[in-house]
Amino acid sequence: MYIEFALPGGSGGMAAAMASQKLDQAIKAWANRYEIEYRTKNVKYKKRVTFDDERCYEFFLLTWQPVDQQNFWTTYRLVTDLNNKI
Secondary structure, three states: OOEEEOOOHHHHHHHHHHHHHHHHHHHHHHHHHHHOEEEEEEOEEEEEEOOOOHHHHHHHHHHHOOOOOOOOHEEEEEEEEOOOOO
């Protein structure tokens, strides 16, 4: 299971890199606030966030409200099937 954010395309990957960096900062601030450990991984133009505790996914969905709401921060989904290729 993981949370997946869609990063913007174009600009030779520059837009995705900048968005990924800003998203990392927002996720880190959220995790520090609630004292939750997480991991991130970029796969093409997607950023995946994983937690060790399954309850953290629901908590994330309920509490994720970054201050500066960019499209890539609010465009995310919870992926429960690890074999999901869609």
